[in-house]
Amino acid sequence: MSDRQLDxxxxxxxxxxxxxxxxxxxxxxxxxxxxTAIFARGHVLLEGDVGVGKTTLLRAFTRGIGGGYQRVEGxxxxxxxxxxxxxYLGDDGRPHVSPGPLLSHGTNLSVxxxxxxxxxxxxxxxxxxxxxxxxxxxxxNREHHFPHMLVFADxxxxxxxxxxxxxxxxxxxxxxxxxxxxPANIDTMESLIFxxxxxxxxxxxxxxxxxxxxxxxxxEVAALIQSSIQASPTLRRYTLDLWLATxxxxxxxxxxxxxxxxxxxxxxxxxxxxxxxxxxxxxxxWLNGREAVLPEDIHTVFHETIAHRxxxxxxxxxxxxxxxxELLSQTIRTISAA
Amino acid sequence: MLGYHRLNILLLVLCxxxxxxxxxxxxxxxxxxxxxxxxxxxxxxxxxxxxxxxLTRTVTLKVSDQYQILPTSxxxxxxxxxxxxxxxxxxxxxxxxxxxxxxxxxxYTLELSYQVFTSSxxxxxxxxxxxxxxxxxxxxxxxxxxxxxxxxxxxxxxYGSVNVSKDMSPLRGPLLISxxxxxxxxxxxxxxxxxxxxxxxxxxxxxxxxxxMGGPFARAYREVxxxxxxxxxxxxxxxxxxxxxKQSCGQSVFSADEIIQLKPAFTPLxxxxxxxxxxxxxxxxxxxxxxxxxNPNPWLRQFSRxxxxxxxxxx
Numbered sequence: 001m002s003d004r005q006l007d008x009x010x011x012x013x014x015x016x017x018x019x020x021x022x023x024x025x026x027x028x029x030x031x032x033x034x035x036t037a038i039f040a041r042g043h044v045l046l047e048g049d050v051g052v053g054k055t056t057l058l059r060a061f062t063r064g065i066g067g068g069y070q071r072v073e074g075x076x077x078x079x080x081x082x083x084x085x086x087x088y089l090g091d092d093g094r095p096h097v098s099p100g101p102l103l104s105h106g107t108n109l110s111v112x113x114x115x116x117x118x119x120x121x122x123x124x125x126x127x128x129x130x131x132x133x134x135x136x137x138x139x140x141n142r143e144h145h146f147p148h149m150l151v152f153a154d155x156x157x158x159x160x161x162x163x164x165x166x167x168x169x170x171x172x173x174x175x176x177x178x179x180x181x182x183p184a185n186i187d188t189m190e191s192l193i194f195x196x197x198x199x200x201x202x203x204x205x206x207x208x209x210x211x212x213x214x215x216x217x218x219x220e221v222a223a224l225i226q227s228s229i230q231a232s233p234t235l236r237r238y239t240l241d242l243w244l245a246t247x248x249x250x251x252x253x254x255x256x257x258x259x260x261x262x263x264x265x266x267x268x269x270x271x272x273x274x275x276x277x278x279x280x281x282x283x284x285x286w287l288n289g290r291e292a293v294l295p296e297d298i299h300t301v302f303h304e305t306i307a308h309r310x311x312x313x314x315x316x317x318x319x320x321x322x323x324x325x326e327l328l329s330q331t332i333r334t335i336s337a338a
Numbered sequence: 339m340l341g342y343h344r345l346n347i348l349l350l351v352l353c354x355x356x357x358x359x360x361x362x363x364x365x366x367x368x369x370x371x372x373x374x375x376x377x378x379x380x381x382x383x384x385x386x387x388x389x390x391x392x393l394t395r396t397v398t399l400k401v402s403d404q405y406q407i408l409p410t411s412x413x414x415x416x417x418x419x420x421x422x423x424x425x426x427x428x429x430x431x432x433x434x435x436x437x438x439x440x441x442x443x444x445x446y447t448l449e450l451s452y453q454v455f456t457s458s459x460x461x462x463x464x465x466x467x468x469x470x471x472x473x474x475x476x477x478x479x480x481x482x483x484x485x486x487x488x489x490x491x492x493x494x495x496x497y498g499s500v501n502v503s504k505d506m507s508p509l510r511g512p513l514l515i516s517x518x519x520x521x522x523x524x525x526x527x528x529x530x531x532x533x534x535x536x537x538x539x540x541x542x543x544x545x546x547x548x549x550x551m552g553g554p555f556a557r558a559y560r561e562v563x564x565x566x567x568x569x570x571x572x573x574x575x576x577x578x579x580x581x582x583x584k585q586s587c588g589q590s591v592f593s594a595d596e597i598i599q600l601k602p603a604f605t606p607l608x609x610x611x612x613x614x615x616x617x618x619x620x621x622x623x624x625x626x627x628x629x630x631x632x633n634p635n636p637w638l639r640q641f642s643r644x645x646x647x648x649x650x651x652x653x
Binding site: 230232235291293333338 | 592619
C-alpha cells in the first residue's frame with residue numbers, strides 16, 4: 001500500500017468525519033476522536049448524560065463504516081449466551097438454535113454496538129473482555145473470529161440504579177472513553193430544539209452515506225499508519241515521562257486541589273493503555289497530514305485514552321471524572337516535551 | 339723656657355706611648371690562646387618558667403682545626419652548679435655534642451638542656467650557669483668559658499590575694515577590659531544581618547537584584563549565546579528556550595497562541611514564536627516540518643534576545 005493510498009484513506013476518513021458532523025452537530029472533537037479510534041482499531045466507550053446524542057453518534061459512524069453491524073441493549077437480565085445464540089421454536093414446532101448478535105455476521109462483523117453497557121451484568125462484561133481483547137469467541141465447539149470488529153459502547157453515569165460498574169480490566173480494553181456533553185454553542189442548542197431534522201433519529205442517521213470506509217481494509221491501513229508515522233527519540237522520552245507521571249504523580253510534582261496526591265493513584269496507565277494512546281496519537285498525526293507524531297497529537301488523545309484507565313483510591317472514586325481530568329491536564333502542563 | 343717645652347713634649351710622648359705598650363702587651367697575651375668563637379642560641383623568652391621546665395640552649399664553638407675539644411670537659415648530665423655550697427636548682431638534663439669541619443676550623447655544636455628544680459612564691463631570677471670546656475692540640479691545653487644566660491623562674495601560684503587597686507603604679511597604666519571579643523561578635527552579627535537582608539531582598543525581588551532582571555529569558559539568552567553552532571548546540575538552545583517559556587508562563591506551552599493567551603506581552607513576537615515552534619518540531623519531532631529559519635543558530639540568539647527584551651518591558 002502506497003503513500004497515495006494512505007492519502008486516499010485520509011480523504012475517506014475526513015469525508016466520514018464531515019458526514020457525521022452534519023448529522024451530530026457540536027461534537028466535532030468527539031467525532032475526530034472516534035475517527036481516530038476507528039483507524040487505530042480501538043474500541044470506544046462513550047460516556048455522558050441521557051439524551052445527549054451518544055447513540056446517534058455511534059449509529060452514524062456505524063453506517064459510514066459499513067460491514068456487519070449488530071446492536072444489543074444492556075439489561076440486568078442479559079446473559080453472555082444471549083450474545084452468542086438464541087433458541088426458539090420454529091414453524092415446525094421443534095426447537096431451533098440460531099447465531100446471536102456476535103455470530104450472525106461471521107467474520108464480516110464490523111461494529112458491535114453495546115448500548116448502556118453498565119446495565120449488563122459482570123458475566124457479560126467478562127465475555128466482552130475476551131471478545132474485545134482477542135476478537136475471538138469459542139462457541140459451538142469452535143473458535144469464531146471477528147477480525148474487523150470494533151466495539152462501540154455507551155453508558156450514562158447519572159443513573160446508578162440497576163447498573164454495574166465496569167471493572168477496570170474491562171475499561172482497559174476500550175481504547176478511548178469519550179465524554180459527550182451538550183454543545184455549548186447557543187445557535188447549535190437552538191437548532192437542536194427547533195430544527196425538525198434532529199427529531200427523527202432514524203432519518204437523520206440515514207443521511208450519512210453508507211459504507212464510506214471499506215471496513216475490511218481498515219486493519220491493513222491501520223497497520224500501515226502505525227508503521228509509517230514516526231516517533232522521534234525526543235517524543236519517545238516525552239511519552240515515557242507522561243506515562244511515569246500517571247503512575248507516580250507525586251514524583252513529578254503534580255498537584256490536584258483537595259486531593260492527597262500521594263494516596264490518589266493506586267494504578268496508573270497500563271502498558272497496553274499507553275501503547276493504545278500512542279496508536280491513537282499516530283492516527284491523529286496521520287489525519288492531520290503529518291508523517292511524525294508531535295506532542296500535540298498526544299495531547300489530543302491523552303485524556304480520552306488514559307483517564308478511564310487510572311485506578312484511584314476508593315475515597316476519590318466519586319469525583320473520578322473531575323480528578324482524572326485535572327490530574328491529566330496537570331501532567332501535560334508540567335512535563336516538558338523538549 | 340726651651341727646656342720646659344722639651345719636658346712637656348716628652349711627657350706627651352710618654353702618655354701616648356704607655357697605652358700602646360699596654361695594648362701590645364694584651365695583644366700578645368691573647369695571641370697566646372687560640373681564638374675560639376662562641377655563639378649561644380638561647381631560649382626565646384626570658385620569663386615564665388616554672389619548676390620542671392626544660393630549657394635548651396645551643397652553643398656553637400669554632401676553633402682552628404689544630405685544636406680539639408676534650409670530651410671529658412663537657413658538662414655532665416645530672417650535675418648541678420653550687421654557689422656558696424648551695425645548689426642553685428638548675429640541673430643539666432642532657433648534653434649532646436656534634437662536630438663538623440669547615441674552612442680549616444672545627445665546629446662543635448653543644449646542645450645543653452637544663453631542668454628547673456627550684457620554685458619560689460615570687461618571681462625569682464636565675465641563670466643557666468656558665469660552663470667551661472677545654473681544648474687541646476698543638477701541644478697546648480686551654481679552656482674557654484661559655485657565658486651564663488639569665489632568666490626568671492615564675493611561682494606556680496601567687497601567694498595570698500592581690501588587690502590591684504592598692505597596687506596602682508603610674509608606670510603600669512590603667513587596667514583595661516578587652517572589648518575585642520565583643521566587637522568581633524558585633525561585626526559578625528552585623529555581617530550576618532546584612533547578608534540576611536540582602537538575601538531577603540533578593541528573594542522578595544523574585545530572585546533578581548533589580549526589577550525585571552535575571553528573568554527566565556535573560557538567563558536563557560546568556561546560555562543560548564554560548565551554545566555551539568552544531569546540532570547539539572541547536573538542540574540545547576531550543577530546549578533552553580522551551581524551559582524559559584515554561585518558567586515564564588508557569589506551565590509547559592506548545593503553541594504561540596497558548597503563550598500569548600498566558601503572556602499577552604509576547605503578542606508582537608507571535609510570528610517569531612510560531613517559527614520557533616516550527617524549528618523545535620523540525621529538530622526534535624518531525625524533520626519534514628517547513629518554514630524554519632535558514633540559519634537557526636544566529637536566529638535563535640536573536641530570538642532569545644528579543645524575548646528577553648519583551649521580558650524587560652521593552653517593545
